[in-house]
Each structure stands twice: as C-alpha cells, then as structure tokens.
Amino acid sequence: MQLNEMTIHQLRELLRAGEVSSWEILEAVFAKIDAVEGEVGAYLTLCRDEAFAQAQRADEMLAAGETSPLCGIPIAVKDNFSTAGVRTTCASRLLENYIPPFDAAAVAKLKKNGAVLVGKTNLDEFGLGSSTENSQYQCTRNPWDLSRVPGGSSGGSAAAVAAGEAAAALGTDTGGSIRQPAAFCGIVGLKPTYGLVSRYGVVAAADSMDHIGPMTRDVRDAALMLQAIAGWDPKDPTSARGDVPDYEASLTENIKGLVVGLPRELMGNGLDSEVKEAVFGAANLLESLGARVEEISLPHAEYAMATFYVIVSAEISSNLARFDGVRYGYRAAEAEDTVSMFIKTREALGQEAKRRILMGTYFLQAGNYETYYLKALKVRTLIKEDFEKAFQRCNVIISPTTPTAAFAFGHKTRTPVTMYQSDIYTCTANLAGIPALTVPCGYNQAGLPIGLQIMGKPFDEETVLRVGHAYEQHAGLPRRQPQTEVKTNG
Amino acid sequence: MADWEVVIGLEVHAELLTKSKVFCGCSTEFGADPNSQVCPICMGLPGTLPLLNKRAVELAVKAGLALQCRVNQFSVFARKQYFYPDLVKAYQISQDDLPLCSDGHVELLVDDTVRRIGINRVHLEEEAGKSLHAGEDIMNAAYSLLDYNRAGIGLIEIVTEPDIRSPEEARLFLEKLRLLLQYAEVSDCKMEEGSLRCDANISLRRKGSSAFGVKCEIKNLNSFRAVQRALEFEVERQKALLEAGEAVVPETRHWDESQGMTFSMRSKVEAADYRYFPDPNLYPLEVAPSWVEAIREELPELPDAKRDRFMEQYGLSLYAAEVLTSSRDLADYFEECMEDIQDPKLVSNWVMGEVQRWLKAHGLEAADSPVKPKDLAGLLRLVQENAVSNLVAKDVLEEMFATGKSAHTIVEEKGLRQISDDESLEAMIAEVLEANPGPVEDVKAGKSKAIGFLVGQVMKASKGKANPQRVNELIRQKLQV
Numbered sequence: 001m002q003l004n005e006m007t008i009h010q011l012r013e014l015l016r017a018g019e020v021s022s023w024e025i026l027e028a029v030f031a032k033i034d035a036v037e038g039e040v041g042a043y044l045t046l047c048r049d050e051a052f053a054q055a056q057r058a059d060e061m062l063a064a065g066e067t068s069p070l071c072g073i074p075i076a077v078k079d080n081f082s083t084a085g086v087r088t089t090c091a092s093r094l095l096e097n098y099i100p101p102f103d104a105a106a107v108a109k110l111k112k113n114g115a116v117l118v119g120k121t122n123l124d125e126f127g128l129g130s131s132t133e134n135s136q137y138q139c140t141r142n143p144w145d146l147s148r149v150p151g152g153s154s155g156g157s158a159a160a161v162a163a164g165e166a167a168a169a170l171g172t173d174t175g176g177s178i179r180q181p182a183a184f185c186g187i188v189g190l191k192p193t194y195g196l197v198s199r200y201g202v203v204a205a206a207d208s209m210d211h212i213g214p215m216t217r218d219v220r221d222a223a224l225m226l227q228a229i230a231g232w233d234p235k236d237p238t239s240a241r242g243d244v245p246d247y248e249a250s251l252t253e254n255i256k257g258l259v260v261g262l263p264r265e266l267m268g269n270g271l272d273s274e275v276k277e278a279v280f281g282a283a284n285l286l287e288s289l290g291a292r293v294e295e296i297s298l299p300h301a302e303y304a305m306a307t308f309y310v311i312v313s314a315e316i317s318s319n320l321a322r323f324d325g326v327r328y329g330y331r332a333a334e335a336e337d338t339v340s341m342f343i344k345t346r347e348a349l350g351q352e353a354k355r356r357i358l359m360g361t362y363f364l365q366a367g368n369y370e371t372y373y374l375k376a377l378k379v380r381t382l383i384k385e386d387f388e389k390a391f392q393r394c395n396v397i398i399s400p401t402t403p404t405a406a407f408a409f410g411h412k413t414r415t416p417v418t419m420y421q422s423d424i425y426t427c428t429a430n431l432a433g434i435p436a437l438t439v440p441c442g443y444n445q446a447g448l449p450i451g452l453q454i455m456g457k458p459f460d461e462e463t464v465l466r467v468g469h470a471y472e473q474h475a476g477l478p479r480r481q482p483q484t485e486v487k488t489n490g
Numbered sequence: 491m492a493d494w495e496v497v498i499g500l501e502v503h504a505e506l507l508t509k510s511k512v513f514c515g516c517s518t519e520f521g522a523d524p525n526s527q528v529c530p531i532c533m534g535l536p537g538t539l540p541l542l543n544k545r546a547v548e549l550a551v552k553a554g555l556a557l558q559c560r561v562n563q564f565s566v567f568a569r570k571q572y573f574y575p576d577l578v579k580a581y582q583i584s585q586d587d588l589p590l591c592s593d594g595h596v597e598l599l600v601d602d603t604v605r606r607i608g609i610n611r612v613h614l615e616e617e618a619g620k621s622l623h624a625g626e627d628i629m630n631a632a633y634s635l636l637d638y639n640r641a642g643i644g645l646i647e648i649v650t651e652p653d654i655r656s657p658e659e660a661r662l663f664l665e666k667l668r669l670l671l672q673y674a675e676v677s678d679c680k681m682e683e684g685s686l687r688c689d690a691n692i693s694l695r696r697k698g699s700s701a702f703g704v705k706c707e708i709k710n711l712n713s714f715r716a717v718q719r720a721l722e723f724e725v726e727r728q729k730a731l732l733e734a735g736e737a738v739v740p741e742t743r744h745w746d747e748s749q750g751m752t753f754s755m756r757s758k759v760e761a762a763d764y765r766y767f768p769d770p771n772l773y774p775l776e777v778a779p780s781w782v783e784a785i786r787e788e789l790p791e792l793p794d795a796k797r798d799r800f801m802e803q804y805g806l807s808l809y810a811a812e813v814l815t816s817s818r819d820l821a822d823y824f825e826e827c828m829e830d831i832q833d834p835k836l837v838s839n840w841v842m843g844e845v846q847r848w849l850k851a852h853g854l855e856a857a858d859s860p861v862k863p864k865d866l867a868g869l870l871r872l873v874q875e876n877a878v879s880n881l882v883a884k885d886v887l888e889e890m891f892a893t894g895k896s897a898h899t900i901v902e903e904k905g906l907r908q909i910s911d912d913e914s915l916e917a918m919i920a921e922v923l924e925a926n927p928g929p930v931e932d933v934k935a936g937k938s939k940a941i942g943f944l945v946g947q948v949m950k951a952s953k954g955k956a957n958p959q960r961v962n963e964l965i966r967q968k969l970q971v
Contacts, residue, residue: 082537095536102530104537203536208770236539237771315770318569321580322534326636338634342573364571364765373767 003028004074004164005481008221011167012069015062022058022072025167026051026116029074032164033118041140042150042160044079045087046119054116061114069224071114076166078157079120080127081107081212082201086117090203091135092125093348094323094330104201105236106170106212106229113228118166121156125350126320127174127205129153130422132181133413134352142184143482144448148406151181151422157215158185162482168225169215174205175308176401176426178213179438183401183451186440186482188468189215190222191426193458194433195240197226198233206315207238209308209430219439219469223247226461242459250462251469256290258467261394265301266425272404278442278450279400282471286398289470296394298386301428303379308427309420310363310376317360320353355416380431387432391457396467399425401438401451425453435461439468440477447480494694494732496725497702498654500717502667504646504677505617505685506549512616512644513540513583520683524637532642534578539771546644547590549676550614551777551785553646554591556674556792557609557667561782565590565613567772570764575634576619578641586766589613590775596670597794598662599812607663608651617643640684646676652691652702657721661714664688669793673818681713692721693738694728703728704738708752710745720745724752796821804834813842819856820846823863830867833874840870844884848891860894861887869897877901878908882954910957912964915948918956919964922947933969941965 003011003025014020030048037043051074058072077083080090082100089095103111111117124134132140132155140155142148143163150159154171158181161169171178173191182189190213197212204210214225227247233239262283267276283293325331325345332344349357363372390397402422412419429436434455441452452471456464511518514531531538554561568586594609619641623631648667654660668679668686679686693705708724711717723745728738743752768774791799793815800811800821815821824841831837845866849859869886872878878886878901889900901907909915922944923930932940941962948961 080537082535088536090536098536100530100535100537102535199537200539201537206770235541237541238539238773314767318571318581318765318767321571321573322536322578324573324575324580326575327533327578328535338575339573361765364767366763366765369765369767 002032002164004032004167006167007217008069008073008167008224011073015072022055022062022116023052025072026055026074026118029118029164029166036143036163037165039141039146040143040159040163040165041138042121042156042163042165043076043119044089044091044122044135044137044156047086047117050086051116051118054111058114058116066114068113068228070110070228072116073167074116074118075110076118076121076157076160076169077107077110078123078154078169078171080123080172080203080205081120081170082203083107083117083120086120088120088203089137090126091123091137092323092350092353093136094325094345095328096330098329100201102201105198105233107201109229110170115228118160121154121160121169123156123177124153125353126203126316127153127172127177128316128352128356130176130180130419131407131409131412132156133409134350136350139409142406144186145406145446148408148448149184149411151184151402151406153177153181154189154215155181158182158187158189161185161187161215161217164481168217168221170225170229171213171215172202172205173211173213173426173430174209174312175430176423178211178215179401179426179436179451179453180422182215183438183440183449184406186443186449186480187215187217188219188222188437188439188472189213190226190437190461190465191429191435192226192230192461193240193435195238196231196435196459196461197229198231198236198239200233200235204315204319206312207319208315209312211430219437219465219472220248220251222437222468223251223465240459245462247461247465250466252466253470253473254290255286255467255470258291258395258463259393260286260291260293260467261296261390261397262293263296263298263301263390263397263399265298266399266428270403270421270424271400272444274444275400275402275404275450278444279398279452282441282452282475283398285474286467286471289474291467294394296390296397298383298390298428300379300382300386304383304428304431305420305424307376307379307383308423308431309359310372311380311431313356313360314363314373315360316353317357317364320349320357323349352416383428384432387428387434387455395456395463397455399453399455401425401453405444405446405448405450429455434458435464437464437468439472441471441475442477443480493697494729495697495699496656497652497693497695497705498657498660498721499652499691500648500650500654500660500663501689501691502648502650502664503687504553504648504671504679506546506644506646507675507677508543508545508549508644510543511642512543512546512614513642516642518643520685522639524635525639527639528641532578533638534641540583540769542772542775543644546614547775547777548785548788549644550590550612550646551782552674552789553648553671553676554594554612555782555786555789556670556676557591557594557596557612557648559591559594559609559612561591561777562588563777563779564588565775565777567614567769567775568766569769570615570766572762572764574618575636576621576638576641578619578638582616582618583769583772584615584647584766585613588774590777596663596666598659598666600659600662605659607653610649610651612646612648615645615647617641617645657718657725660690660721661718664714664717666793669816673790673793675790687711688717690717690721692724692728694725694732703732704740706738706740706752707742708745709742709755712747716745716747719750720752723750727752790818793818804828804838806834806838810838810842814838817856823856823859826863827867827870830864831870831874833870836870836874837866840866844887848888852891861890865890865896872897872901876908876910876957878906879949879954879956879958881949882906882908885954906955908957909952909955910960912960915956915961915964918948918951919961919968922951923965923968930969933965933971936971938971941971
C-alpha cells in the first residue's frame with residue numbers, strides 16, 4: 001500500500017518507528033495530487049510550500065518526542081475554514097481574494113498537533129448544496145466514478161481522502177455535508193454533537209446547525225481526529241464545557257447487549273433498494289455481534305426536511321448578508337451609489353445562495369415569521385424530543401446515510417427539492433444536535449459505495465464510534481480503491 | 491394649544507462605560523485613530539462569533555434598576571437586519587420582544603409637581619461604526635470613509651412610554667435620565683461625543699381623547715436644546731395641519747438645527763422590516779435574581795433619595811438640594827466640604843455660587859476641580875473666623891482656581907487678612923468721615939441708608955480688607971446713631 005493511501009493510525013506507527021518521515025508521506029500525497037487532481041478537482045488551493053515546511057517541522061517535533069497521532073499527517077481542510085494567510089473562498093466569487101488574518105479554532109488545533117495542511121478543498125458555495133456542483137470555481141468528481149458527483153457540500157474533502165490526496169480531511173455538516181459526501185466517496189465521516197467542536201473561524205452557513213467534523217479512511221482515524229479538535233473553546237459561545245473522553249479507548253469491539261434502533265421513518269421516501277438491502281445487512285451483522293436491533297418510530301421525522309430548510313434558509317439569509325463588498329472580498333465595479341454597489345456585488349452570488357437568501361428573507365418577514373420560522377423552531381423541539389424518547393430505549397439509532405448512492409452530474413441541479421432530499425436521513429441529526437457517523441456498508445452493483453448512518457445520544461460519541469468500529473472490523477468489506485487509481489497508474 | 495394635547499415618547503441610546511466592547515475585547519476609548527480599535531470579531535469577519543461582555547450586562551441591569559425597571563431573568567438577543575456600510579454583519583445584535591429590563595419609570599419635578607414618565611424597556615445592543623462623507627452632505631458625497639472603532643461598543647436603548655406632555659418636559663426628562671445614568675456610572679452621556687443620542691416620537695390629539703394621533707419620528711437631535719426646539723417646531727407644524735383639517739403623515743423627520751425646522755426623511759408606510767430573529771449564536775441571557783441583587787448593591791444613592799436626604803440632614807431648601815444633587819460630583823463635593831466645615835448654609839451657598847461659577851468658567855466638572863473640597867473648606871474657615879471678608883474670599887477663590895494655591899497662602903502672600911482691630915479701622919473711618927461731610931449729615935439726619943455708602947468708602951480705602959461689620963458698628967458709634 002502506498003503511503004498516501006494509509007490510515008492515520010498506520011502512518012502513526014510508521015512515523016513512530018522512524019520508518020518514514022512526514023516529508024516522505026507528503027511527497028507521496030503530492031505525487032498523487034499531481035497525478036489525479038486534474039480529474040478529481042478536490043482542491044481549490046494547494047499549500048505545497050507551506051505544507052513541506054510544516055512536514056519538516058513535524059519531523060523535528062517527532063524527533064523531539066511529540067506523541068500526537070496527527071503529527072506529520074497530511075490533512076485537507078474544506079475551504080470554509082479560516083486559514084491565516086491562506087485564501088478562504090467558500091467556493092464563492094464574493095471571497096475570491098479573501099485572506100483571513102486568523103486560523104479557525106479547529107485548524108489551529110490541528111496545527112498545534114503537528115498536522116500538515118495540504119490545501120483547501122472544494123465545496124458548494126458557502127456549503128449550500130449536496131453535490132459540490134454549486135462551487136463557483138470548479139467541478140469535483142467522485143473518484144469512484146468520474147461521471148458522478150462526490151456529494152456535498154464537503155465534496156472536495158471527501159474526494160481528496162477517497163482519491164489518496166490527503167490522509168484525512170476536515171469538513172462541515174449543516175444538514176449532512178460531511179456524511180453524505182463521505183458515503184458517496186466510500187469513507188468515514190463524523191458529525192459530532194453540537195457544541196463539542198468549536199465553530200470559531202468556520203464561515204457560518206446556519207449557526208444553529210453547523211457542525212465541524214473529521215472525514216477519514218476508518219473509524220479509528222475519526223476518533224483520533226475528533227480527539228484533536230474537540231473541547232470547550234471560550235471563543236465559541238455555543239461551545240460546551242466538560243471533559244473530552246479518550247475516543248480511541250472507546251473502540252472496543254464489544255457491542256453485546258446494546259440496543260440499536262431502526263426508525264421506520266428513515267427507511268422510506270425514495271430509498272434505493274440496494275441501499276436498503278445494505279443497511280438491513282448491516283443491522284443483521286450488528287445483531288450477530290450481540291446487539292439487539294429494534295424497529296422504532298421518530299413520529300416527527302417526516303417534517304424534518306421542511307423544518308430544516310426553513311431554519312437553515314433563515315439563518316443563511318442573515319449570515320450571507322455581510323458579503324456586501326464594503327470591507328473585504330469582491331466588490332462590483334462602477335456602482336453609482338452605495339445601494340447599487342450592494343446589489344451589483346451580491347449579484348455575483350450563485351443561484352443556490354440566492355435561492356436560500358430569498359427563502360430565508362421570506363420566512364423572517366413580518367407576517368411570515370410566526371407562520372414559518374417560529375413554527376419550524378417548535379417542530380425542531382418535537383424532533384429533539386422524539387430522539388430523547390428513542391434514546392431512553394436505544395443506545396444508538398441506525399439508518400441509511402443517503403437514499404441512493406452517488407448520482408450523476410446535472411441529475412438533480414434542475415429540481416432543487418430532489419437535491420434537498422439527499423439530506424433527508426442526515427438533517428434530523430443536525431436539528432437535534434446529536435452525533436452521527438457514516439461508515440461504508442457495501443457497494444452497489446455499479447460498484448459505488450453505500451453508507452450506514454449511526455446516531456447517538458448527545459456527547460456520546462464513544463458509543464457511536466464503538467458501534468461503527470465494531471461494524472467496520474467485522475463487515476469484511478474489501479478495501480477497494482477508487483477507479484482513478486486504475487486510470488492514472490494503469 | 492387649548493384644544494390639543496401633546497403626546498411624546500423618546501428613544502434614547504446610551505453607550506455603556508465598559509473598557510472593552512460588548513462582544514469582543516477591543517478598547518472603547520473615544521478619539522483613537524480611525525480603525526485602530528478593531529479585531530476580526532467587531533469587524534464581522536466571516537467565521538467570528540460574539541462573546542458577551544459580562545460587565546456590559548451588569549451596567550445595563552444597573553441602568554434598569556436606576557430607572558425602576560423589572561430585570562427579566564431571561565432575555566433574548568435578536569438580530570436586527572439591514573444593509574448599511576457601517577454595519578459590519580449587516581445585522582445589529584440587539585433585543586426585540588424579550589428585553590433585559592421592562593416597566594420602569596422616572597420622576598420629574600415639573601412646575602413643582604411630580605410627573606412620572608414610564609419606561610417601557612431598557613435593552614442591550616451593539617453600536618455600528620461611523621460613516622464620514624466627503625463633501626457637504628451624504629447625498630452629494632463623492633465617497634465615504636468608514637471608521638469601525640465604534641462598531642461593537644455596548645449600548646443600551648431606553649424607550650419611554652408616550653407619557654411626555656410637552657417639549658420642555660422632554661428636555662427635563664432627558665436631563666433627569668442623564669443624571670440617573672451618570673449617577674449609576676452606566677454611561678458618561680456625552681451628546682457631543684455621541685455617547686447619548688435621542689429620537690423623539692410626537693403626535694397631537696384633542697384634549698380628553700384617549701386615542702393617539704398620527705405620530706412622526708424626529709431624528710438628528712444633537713443636544714437637549716435641540717430636542718426641545720425640534721419638538722416645539724413639530725407641535726406648531728402638526729397643530730397647523732390638524733386645524734386646517736389636514737392629516738399628519740406618519741413619517742421620519744430630520745431636524746435641521748441651523749434652519750430651526752424639521753424635514754421629511756422617509757415615509758413610515760414603507761417602513762423597514764428588520765426581520766428580527768433570535769441570534770442562534772447567543773443562548774437566552776439568564777440573569778439570576780442573586781446577580782441582580784449584587785448589582786443593586788453596587789448602585790449608589792440615586793438623585794431623588796440624595797435630594798431628600800440633603801433637605802433632611804442639612805436643612806437645605808428644595809432648590810438648594812436640587813441644585814447640589816444635579817450632579818453626583820457636585821453632591822460629593824458638597825458633602826466632602828461639609829466634613830470640614832459644619833455650616834450647610836455657608837457651604838451650600840459657596841458650592842452653588844462661586845464654585846460652580848468658576849468650574850463653568852474653566853469648563854470643569856466638580857470631580858476635576860483644582861480646588862478640592864478641603865481647599866474650599868480652608869477658605870471658608872477664614873471667612874468663618876472673619877480673617878477675610880466675603881468679598882475678598884471671592885477673589886481668593888478665583889486665585890485658587892487659577893494658581894492651585896491654598897487660601898491661606900494667597901491671603902498671606904497678598905496681605906489680604908481682614909483688618910478687624912479698632913485702632914486701624916478708626917483711623918480709616920476718621921479719614922472717610924472727614925472727606926464725606928454730606929453723607930455724614932444725611933446719617934445724622936436719620937437717613938440710615940447713607941451708612942452703607944460710608945462703609946463702602948472705608949472698604950474701598952482698605953482695599954476690601956476692613957471687616958465691614960465692625961466698620962459699620964464703629965461708624966454708628968462715632969456718629970451716635
């Protein structure tokens with residue numbers, strides 16, 4: 001196996017043993033990038049020079065006895081994380097030349113651990129989308145089938161990890177933006193509990209739903225990444241206090257006696273039969289490992305999509321208003337006055353951003369606020385209560401991550417609602433703020449990966465990771481490499 | 491005005507006296523170089539989040555308590571959304587339907603009767619930056635410059651009930667409000683620096699009517715005087731319309747100080763919809779009752795209570811007590827001086843009169859006076875001991891303000907000590923009587939008024955140093971009247 005295809009924990013062993021250097025790992029990563037990036041298009045910005053300087057520093061840290069498992073590991077970061085001195089575009093023309101003066105909290109933590117920042121990955125503009133087709137810069141292709149989307153909005157991060165262009169990546173997840181692309185690209189993605197990872201420095205889509213999490217090759221790597229970025233941050237007012245457990249220590253394979261809920265509401269609505277089969281297969285495997293799988297009900301889950309889009313659009317309409325061309329980023333030329341400058345500048349926003357702004361503005365208007373926004377907040381509470389009730393019985397809840405495997409380009413861009421339905425199983429966890437993991441649970445006939453979603457109680461990432469790890473260890477899935485490997489090397 | 495009743499409500503913004511801004515650690519100092527007191531948070535850079543300044547909450551609660559409000563245990567920060575270049579996030583973090591404080595009041599003395607003005611709410615919010623327009627006015631500016639030093643400074647908005655019944659009452663209310671906020675050390679309330687700002691809503695209705703008339707909002711009121719003048723103008727304008735059978739248009743009007751008129755800015759019919767919604771980054775603010783009580787402990791004696799105590803404790807008149815408590819500094823100054831000189835009448839007369847006069851002349855607050863209360867006490871002791879006359883003492887005080895020297899030093903250096911020994915006085919009196927035979931005759935003829943003239947002449951001859959009381963007595967003895 002090539003260095004650029006290994007997991008963090010495999011690389012950790014090699015680095016500790018002194019068998020390889022961070023520099024060599026990074027060389028392998030950039031060799032791969034040079035080979036496939038033209039087709040995959042995962043990165044908006046590559047930090048080649050800075051990355052090699054960081055790798056050199058990491059090697060010095062390792063020589064000096066640094067024990068962080070991330071030290072010297074090449075990591076990709078979604079381009080909506082602020083990175084000091086490195087442009088942060090959110091895949092939007094409005095931030096084409098925006099260079100933040102500070103690092104997002106999660107990026108700062110990775111750097112402190114000695115991680116190497118390879119580059120900034122593509123996304124749907126401002127994280128608004130489920131296919132990365134809403135990027136205003138480039139197309140990112142699914143490494144498993146270049147005619148298909150990588151999912152979104154963290155499509156660049158997912159594609160980079162799947163294609164071997166980074167060992168792991170950071171993504172953000174507002175309605176499924178870590179889990180859906182992870183599932184489409186056959187990797188692991190974790191959306192932690194709201195408040196566990198600081199949001200400081202991540203360009204907000206919808207503050208009450210935005211989550212930050214790892215996208216990795218396996219569950220152990222997700223635990224290692226989460227360890228590095230979790231914990232209270234005084235700079236994030238919604239950050240939770242409390243001790244961070246040892247996540248890697250939770251990865252026992254023992255899930256005997258755990259109750260696994262299978263909600264019937266998350267098994268319908270256009271669910272592809274192959275995906276359904278894979279999820280039932282996973283449920284059977286968990287049972288064979290000693291867990292008890294029970295069908296449960298989340299009665300308000302059918303309203304999740306509508307609730308989600310009302311709240312998210314409202315917050316997005318507010319958060320994207322600051323991009324007015326006054327202080328930073330793109331400013332339209334030749335405006336007659338301030339108002340026309342605002343209008344012309346904001347015309348540069350993409351279609352989906354405009355659509356969400358219009359919807360959100362409508363939902364918050366006097367007269368509509370009670371009908372839409374306030375009602376959505378109430379339903380959100382009901383959905384949370386559904387989960388609370390379910391977790392009185394269950395230790396975890398499983399479902400498909402997505403209704404289908406990766407779809408083709410252009411397949412859903414004309415009908416936004418079908419695109420929104422990609423998030424139908426994932427957005428409930430954002431509404432409830434609970435941890436949710438996706439692990440690969442098979443391939444369909446076309447050879448495309450399928451994801452299994454595992455949700456847990458708030459701040460019980462340990463159980464979620466334990467179940468995911470147990471499944472992964474016993475599923476016996478062949479460790480397939482995406483097609484790009486064959487194409488470029490063969 | 492016989493038929494019309496004026497209905498006025500005010501919205502006042504006061505900057506909080508916190509060292510740092512309300513959602514970040516930047517300094518709030520006034521007058522720094524443009525954009526030198528900013529950071530990613532108060533510049534609203536993408537990805538930044540607000541961190542609530544605890545002290546700002548305490549000061550806002552303190553304001554609420556000084557205005558007799560109920561402090562709500564739970565209040566909610568909401569986004570007030572609009573586009574403007576000085577508003578970095580295109581929304582202001584403010585409070586909407588659940589403010590920090592509600593239902594208070596302020597009492598005013600208007601024409602010797604107590605008027606109670608209701609306070610609807612006091613809420614906490616953030617300041618915007620400042621736009622500076624090149625050229626004459628905003629409409630024709632070639633470009634605008636932006637200074638974000640002010641962006642994010644903590645602000646309270648105080649909204650009154652429509653309880654104010656005249657332009658004068660509006661000014662008196664603002665004076666009282668400023669006094670309360672200054673006493674509580676919530677805000678320095680400097681209108682000229684923009685740390686206190688006021689918008690006014692005004693309407694007219696037939697006397698006896700309980701329904702409200704159509705109101706206008708008046709903006710650009712840059713002084714208390716401007717508030718009163720603009721409202722006076724507006725009363726006449728609206729009255730003329732109503733009496734001509736025309737309707738008042740609901741609108742926002744701009745006060746033009748130089749022309750002494752208000753002008754229509756924009757119609758209220760197409761009023762902005764701010765699309766308020768709870769800020770998802772800030773959980774509901776909980777202010778525990780025990781915290782409120784701790785803040786109440788911090789609250790100093792408020793002006794009304796102090797005024798009543800001054801009347802009771804020092805036997806001062808209502809007028810004297812009002813004047814002395816019209817600023818916390820002045821009241822403290824008076825009380826400190828009283829510790830050395832237990833003569834309320836003497837001290838209050840001097841503090842209200844000469845001390846205030848020279849403070850005003852030097853543009854100083856009592857707290858910054860070069861003549862400290864104990865220095866004034868030193869001077870007043872000389873007056874009490876008849877070592878200097880009242881007249882000389884006034885000159886000495888002027889000198890004290892100018893040089894910072896003590897009363898004792900000035901009196902000794904300039905030889906101003908009052909002449910009270912009869913021998914010296916009699917010599918001067920003899921000279922004056924000889925030089926003024928006319929008035930002497932008048933006195934002898936029973937015109938006692940002329941004694942004053944003779945005393946004045948002796949004072950003049952002594953360069954003010956003679957003890958006028960003793961001179962008066964000696965002249966009467968001499969002329970046997």
